[in-house]
Amino acid sequence: MTRRIYFDNSATTFVLPEVAEAMQPYLTEFYGNPSSVHSFGQKARAAVEDARRKLALSIGADPSEIVFLSGGTEANNLAIRGIAQAQADKGRHIITCQFEHPAVLNTCAALEKQGWRVTYLPVYKDGLVRVEDLLEAITDETVLITIMHANNEVGTVQCIEEIGKVVREIRLQRRNIFFHSDAVQTFGKLPINVKQLGVDLLSISGHKIHAPKGIGALFVRKGVRLVTQSTGGHQERDRRAGTENVPGIVALARAAELAVANLDAFAHIRYLRDYLEDEISRLIPDVLLNGHRERRLPNISNITFKHVDGEGLLISLDLKGIAVSTGAACSSGSTEQSHVLAAMGLDKELIRGSLRFSFSRFNTLDEVNYLIQVLPEIVERLRKLSPRWSHAR
Numbered sequence: 001m002t003r004r005i006y007f008d009n010s011a012t013t014f015v016l017p018e019v020a021e022a023m024q025p026y027l028t029e030f031y032g033n034p035s036s037v038h039s040f041g042q043k044a045r046a047a048v049e050d051a052r053r054k055l056a057l058s059i060g061a062d063p064s065e066i067v068f069l070s071g072g073t074e075a076n077n078l079a080i081r082g083i084a085q086a087q088a089d090k091g092r093h094i095i096t097c098q099f100e101h102p103a104v105l106n107t108c109a110a111l112e113k114q115g116w117r118v119t120y121l122p123v124y125k126d127g128l129v130r131v132e133d134l135l136e137a138i139t140d141e142t143v144l145i146t147i148m149h150a151n152n153e154v155g156t157v158q159c160i161e162e163i164g165k166v167v168r169e170i171r172l173q174r175r176n177i178f179f180h181s182d183a184v185q186t187f188g189k190l191p192i193n194v195k196q197l198g199v200d201l202l203s204i205s206g207h208k209i210h211a212p213k214g215i216g217a218l219f220v221r222k223g224v225r226l227v228t229q230s231t232g233g234h235q236e237r238d239r240r241a242g243t244e245n246v247p248g249i250v251a252l253a254r255a256a257e258l259a260v261a262n263l264d265a266f267a268h269i270r271y272l273r274d275y276l277e278d279e280i281s282r283l284i285p286d287v288l289l290n291g292h293r294e295r296r297l298p299n300i301s302n303i304t305f306k307h308v309d310g311e312g313l314l315i316s317l318d319l320k321g322i323a324v325s326t327g328a329a330c331s332s333g334s335t336e337q338s339h340v341l342a343a344m345g346l347d348k349e350l351i352r353g354s355l356r357f358s359f360s361r362f363n364t365l366d367e368v369n370y371l372i373q374v375l376p377e378i379v380e381r382l383r384k385l386s387p388r389w390s391h392a393r
């Protein structure tokens with residue numbers, strides 16, 4: 001029987017039984033609308049507010065600073081468009097970096113078309129933004145800095161605290177500059193305290209931490225004014241219209257509680273990740289480990305196998321029951337080259353041969369050993385078929 005091993009946890013995760021159990025009553029029994037006055041509604045309202053308290057606690061925020069919405073993409077949209085529009089008369093300059101998630105990059109590109117100016121900071125070979133570049137890019141027109149906490153393809157962790165300090169210092173002179181961070185990949189994997197990080201806005205997504213897809217949250221620091229991106233009812237203090245996803249909200253809070261309680265498990269994941277990298281480097285020639293070696297998430301490994309087609313590798317591993325991903329995003333049927341690895345200076349050939357392995361706290365050493373057992377043979381077979389390999393020999 002083929003084994004089924006999942007090393008694509010940065011794409012999404014399974015829903016934990018404890019999380020499914022927590023949300024279940026809100027699907028079938030306590031299905032009231034939180035805005036309704038009757039007891040059905042009040043039961044749902046109490047669950048939403050309890051979840052808000054729990055989620056706020058997990059990031060050191062006040063419950064009033066949490067906006068529930070549909071996920072990381074919507075959180076990034078609300079943060080960026082919401083601040084840009086609220087500050088449009090003060091300045092129209094945004095700073096981000098070259099390898100953000102498309103939910104940030106495409107939102108910034110849309111604003112550029114509407115007259116905003118956007119600076120895309122470089123990330124260099126190690127996948128890290130430099131504070132010096134940021135300082136140089138800030139002008140009197142800058143109203144928003146949006147830099148992801150960790151990158152989803154290579155896992156490098158940015159110096160969010162330092163950027164937070166820069167923003168706070170500027171704010172001593174002028175009040176209209178804000179700092180947003182997309183923490184979709186770090187929440188539940190690294191300890192997060194919004195005050196310590198110095199962020200004004202922070203995006204979170206449920207399905208990366210064993211809650212269902214379609215639920216997320218945006219932290220909005222008290223006093224930060226946003227223009228809502230959805231008009232309708234007055235839910236979420238007028239910041240996000242629409243009947244709340246009560247089961248999803250309950251699930252997100254439960255998954256967050258469990259993730260934070262199990263942060264120690266990431267020592268085990270780091271061990272698995274490092275073991276995998278060491279073994280691959282030992283057993284397979286011509287590989288590159290991408291991204292800074294220390295400043296990165298414990299659960300992501302991005303590796304280039306020279307002279308191999310990553311798609312072919314992915315499919316061969318899938319046939320062995322192992323799920324991984326290439327950096328490439330599939331859009332409208334065509335594969336695009338990873339903009340993340342391109343921003344880090346890898347050429348097209350190297351990008352083509354790159355794979356991402358991403359772990360959850362439920363992966364085991366036995367699973368990694370199975371991968372190590374099958375991978376060298378697959379790489380060798382694909383290389384033998386590749387004219388680029390024989391050419392390089």
Ligand SMILES: Cc1ncc(COP(=O)(O)O)c(C=O)c1O
Nearest residue numbers: 071072073101103152184185205
């Ligand atoms: C860094 C990052 N930001 C945002 C998102 C989008 O989150 P969601 O799928 O919840 O919209 C993802 C998901 O892939 C991500 O990895």
